[in-house]
Amino acid sequence: MSLETPFDLQQITLRPDELSGRVIGITGPTAGIGRALALECAQRGAEVILLGRNLRKLEAVHAEIEALRRHDGGPVAPPLIAPLDLERAVAGDLDTIAMAIEERWGRLDGLVHNAALLGQLAAIEHYDVPTWVKVMHVNVTAPFALTQVLMPALRASQDASVVCASSSVGRRGRAYWGAYAVSKHALEGMVQVLADELGQTRVRVNSLNPGRTRTAMRRQAYPSEDIGTLPTPESRTAAFIALLGPQSRGVSGRAFDAP
Ligand code: NAP
Numbered sequence: 332m333s334l335e336t337p338f339d340l341q342q343i344t345l346r347p348d349e350l351s352g353r354v355i356g357i358t359g360p361t362a363g364i365g366r367a368l369a370l371e372c373a374q375r376g377a378e379v380i381l382l383g384r385n386l387r388k389l390e391a392v393h394a395e396i397e398a399l400r401r402h403d404g405g406p407v408a409p410p411l412i413a414p415l416d417l418e419r420a421v422a423g424d425l426d427t428i429a430m431a432i433e434e435r436w437g438r439l440d441g442l443v444h445n446a447a448l449l450g451q452l453a454a455i456e457h458y459d460v461p462t463w464v465k466v467m468h469v470n471v472t473a474p475f476a477l478t479q480v481l482m483p484a485l486r487a488s489q490d491a492s493v494v495c496a497s498s499s500v501g502r503r504g505r506a507y508w509g510a511y512a513v514s515k516h517a518l519e520g521m522v523q524v525l526a527d528e529l530g531q532t533r534v535r536v537n538s539l540n541p542g543r544t545r546t547a548m549r550r551q552a553y554p555s556e557d558i559g560t561l562p563t564p565e566s567r568t569a570a571f572i573a574l575l576g577p578q579s580r581g582v583s584g585r586a587f588d589a590p
Pocket residue numbers: 358359360361362363364365382383384385388415416417418419444445446447448469496497498499540541542543544545546547548549
């Protein structure tokens with residue numbers, strides 16, 4: 332008999348204020364799925380922390396959020412820009428972010444590891460080693476280090492959720508997907524280990540494969556595809572919101588696919 336908390340992303344109906352009062356950090360909020368998610372989180376009542384590497388793009392998303400109204404009619408909370416280059420960040424950069432969150436809120440209710448690099452599409456036999464190291468660092472090691480430094484803030488929340496953006500090739504490897512596929516397998520491993528370690532806490536950890544989506548990364552992976560036929564990033568946010576919001580309380584250590 333399974334003791335898993337019943338939870339079906341297909342059955343969830345989101346409320347306009349689903350994330351009201353929650354503080355949520357998102358990596359890679361400057362493009363694609365992360366940008367759409369940052370806007371949607373703010374519209375559903377969250378205070379959003381924009382963790383990204385490009386200040387100009389971060390300021391543009393900040394302005395977009397400030398120009399929004401919440402889905403429930405209220406004003407959106409101004410987001411916090413937290414400069415973070417996952418490739419280059421050192422311990423002190425992560426400490427600065429943790430301290431800023433601690434000072435402003437004293438807790439963190441949600442953390443989305445969304446930013447990722449595709450790297451190269453090549454056979455392992457020919458894969459460029461420096462590219463491999465970079466992809467593994469941005470996609471796995473940096474999310475690990477960020478989670479670790481933010482763990483006190485996550486533990487201070489009444490109901491915290493960590494969500495890792497995964498991929499179909501992170502569940503089943505495929506030829507030529509190289510470091511990207513291996514890094515997503517590693518991220519899935521981190522979800523399982525961390526969820527097991529945090530089993531007796533109020534912090535849950537899950538992975539979510541958004542599925543093929545109309546973004547720059549998808550275009551890089553499939554240059555000859557008609558990207559206009561694919562689902563938009565905006566259509567992929569609901570599953571992330573469901574995993575960040577109160578309806579997924581108690582659900583941890585699981586690997587989801589966006590409906
Ligand atoms: P995207 O459009 O390429 O956006 C990637 C985001 O990651 C950008 O905001 C980018 O920042 C940021 N980023 C990249 N390197 C970074 C670094 N070193 N430091 C900080 N931020 C960095 O990607 P996406 O398609 O939205 O993908 C989002 C997530 O979904 C990824 O984890 C991806 O693996 C997963 N996914 C996507 C698809 C798909 O079809 N699109 C399918 C399955 C899974 P800049 O704006 O500064 O470049």
